[in-house]
Amino acid sequence: MNMTLRAFLAAARAALAAPPAERTLPLTFVVGNESADLDSLCSAVVYAYLRTNGKQQSLHIPLSNLPRADLALRTEMTAVLKDADLTPSDLLTLSELPDLKPEDTRWLLIDHNSLTGPLRKFESQVIGCIDHHVDEGTIPRDRSPRIIEPCGSCMSLVIEESKKLWEAVAAGSHHSEVEKLARLALAPVLIDTINLTAKDKTKPKDRSAAEFLQGKMRDEKFHPDAYYKAIEAVKEDISELSFRDIFRKDYKEWTEGGLRLGISCAVQNFDYLLHKTKGYTDEFFDKLGDWAKERELDIISVMTTSHPGGEFQRHLLVWARGDEAIAAVQKFVKISGALELQPYEDGKHDKAGQRLAWRQKNLAASRKQVSPLLREAMKCRT
Structure with missing residues (x-):
């Protein structure tokens, strides 16, 4: 059986926390952009999980591109994690990233295609990207994956690229874990396309991803419209923020x-x-x-x-x-x-x-x- 989502995130944390002499190098990271919105955060976790379990590859570590203290501001992410039986404490942030030599790492970029900020020192170790922003021209054409195209949600591109991995994960996991992963993936697709109603943003791959993910749901009580409204309500409430x-x-x-x-x-x-x-x-x-x-x-x-x-x-x-x-x-x-x-x-x-x-x-x-x-x-x- 594949690792559960929680066990996978615990394994990723243990890999980072291991003494330098005990690390299996290079460490492979999957990281979203520095705005660390719902799309970036969820896409990094989902893609890292699929790459780790679907291909039975080395561990891919999902990294949230923000300090630990800032994660509390992502209240919508907290709500989505709760629906997947997770909490923000399960995620890894820049605060948990040890001092690593660039040559001891590999990086897959999600929801951006050029490393910025404190991670820029690792730009020579980028091995691929999946993104829906403007191509910055920093990632060589021979990298794989190298997917950069317009889409409402980057998660939709992740789903399109990894459908075979989904099937491998589904074959080796309990259906409840597959459903948790699907909810985690569906949230940004719905939020970024305004529940698939934003005509200027929603692309065919967004609709295809939503249909694919909803097909993984067995819970008869799950309704995507209610799911979207619940997340959006949390996201739009900034009344308590300075x-x-x-x-x-x-x-x-x-x-x-x-x-x-x-x-x-x-x-x-x-x-x-x-x-x-x-x-x-x-x-x-x-x-x-x-x-x-x-x-x-x-x-x-x-x-x-x-x-x-x-x-x-x-x-x-x-x-x-x-x-x-x-x-x-x-x-x-x-x-x-x-x-x-x-x-x-x-x-x-x-x-x-x-x-x-x-x-x-x-x-x-x-x-x-x-x-x-x-x-x-x-x-x-x-």
């Missing part, structure tokens, strides 16, 4: 053209954020400025998704901090036509070309599309 926690909950960072960019994604719109402090709207900007200083950013951006009255909306804010950054933001405005930006509240919260807020009418453009435009503007500011 502004700093909201900004770091789903955050990514880049350096381009000598400038540093950070983009935070929030699940409530500017109307909510600006009035979170009962009318003192400047507190939002004060706290955002503090976050930019903490991260030493030249440009800070906030992107939001929300559903007021059942209508899906996106808002976007870009704030330049310094003359070179202002030039980059001005360039971004010139090249951002595809985003269909309209001034938020008639520019009421803008600040002399330095800080700009918009309602984004192109609803298909998420951070995957906005960040390359900002980085292009940072690289070519004239």
